[in-house]
Amino acid sequence: xxxxxxxxxxxxxxxxxxxxxxxxxxxxxxxxxxxxxxxxxxxxxxxxxxxxxxxxxxxxxxxxxxxxxxxxxxxxxxxxxxxxxxxxxxxxxxxxxxxxxxxxxxxxxxxxxxxxxxxxxxxxxxxxxxxxxxxxxxxxxxxxxxxxxxxxxxxxxxxxxxxxxxxxxxxxxxxxxxxxxxxxxxxxxxxxxxxxxxxxxxxxxxxxxxxxxxxxxxxxxxxxxxxxxxxxxxxxxxxxxxxxxxxxxxxxxxxxx
Numbered sequence: 001x002x003x004x005x006x007x008x009x010x011x012x013x014x015x016x017x018x019x020x021x022x023x024x025x026x027x028x029x030x031x032x033x034x035x036x037x038x039x040x041x042x043x044x045x046x047x048x049x050x051x052x053x054x055x056x057x058x059x060x061x062x063x064x065x066x067x068x069x070x071x072x073x074x075x076x077x078x079x080x081x082x083x084x085x086x087x088x089x090x091x092x093x094x095x096x097x098x099x100x101x102x103x104x105x106x107x108x109x110x111x112x113x114x115x116x117x118x119x120x121x122x123x124x125x126x127x128x129x130x131x132x133x134x135x136x137x138x139x140x141x142x143x144x145x146x147x148x149x150x151x152x153x154x155x156x157x158x159x160x161x162x163x164x165x166x167x168x169x170x171x172x173x174x175x176x177x178x179x180x181x182x183x184x185x186x187x188x189x190x191x192x193x194x195x196x197x198x199x200x201x202x203x204x205x206x207x208x209x210x211x212x213x214x215x216x217x218x219x220x221x222x223x224x225x226x227x228x229x230x231x232x233x234x235x236x237x238x239x240x241x242x243x244x245x246x247x248x249x250x251x252x253x254x255x256x257x
Contacts, residue, residue, distance in 0.1 A: 033075070033196055039092075040190040040197045052094035052189040055172055057202065062169050065109070065205035068188075070160040073196045083155055087147040089137070090191035091162070095177055097191060099143025100168055107168030110161060113139045114146070136160075147195070163205045164188065 030041035030049065042050045058066060076083055091100050091108060100107040112135050136157040137147050150156045176186025190197060 034192060036193050038192065040192060040200075052187045053200070053202070054185070054187040055176055056187075058164070058169055058187060059173060061164075061202070061204055062166055062173075065163050065165045066169065067110075067161065067163045067203050067205045069201040069203075070190070070197060071199040071201075072158055072160065073198060074155050074158075075194045075196050084194040086193075087155075087195055088193040089145040089147060089160060089195055090143065090189075091145065091164075092189040092191050093172060093175060094185075094187045094189040095175055097189060100164070100171070100188075101139045101145075102141075102143025104167070104171070107165060107171055108139075109163045109165050111137065111139055111145065114141065165205075 030043055034040055039051060042053075070089075072089075074083060074087060090097075092098060093100060093103070101111070105113075135148060136150075137145050137160055140146050145160065145162075147155075147157065147160075172186055172188065176184045178184050190200075
């Protein structure tokens, strides 16, 4: 019993430390639209314009991976507010704009690919072969995330969720640039086409479900992702041992226009 109580006390202390390690940080989205094929930008509390999510905000998630939730709006074309023919969202290495999913499939988890047998390469399937709903977004071969209409052909989904794995975060650090004064820079850049990002939330990936894509949010913990993603999630979950469950979210919120 003493050993059990000691273990509980140790976990409680670890959770407190985790809360401190993942202290919430807020970035404000830049009001001006970045433009098609441009990059989303943010404003720091001191008014500094930030062109990407810096490694300084990401490196604390190296042991867990970071789950990223993006809330966005679709831009339309005047004068009749017609929707674009397609919408794209690129998760890039800030250094060279290379798409992380195309660099190595292990860097981004929680998103299906166009050739995984569940969605057509053109992204126009209404259902999977098993009858489940079409995916809300998927990666095409060049690493761009393609946003999808719903089964009724409407642009209704306004949330993207994915996980940058520990391997992906380490890659960002390995390739980061060095300034003349010896300081380093690098991180995640979002390249957009027709998408106006409203908010970005960063949180420790503490659940195996963060690593496995599930088209039905009400389907519980059923895994529809790859075995590799599940293994990665399991390893991260075991490493956490209950410590990162207390992590607070890092939120980047778009300023009201």
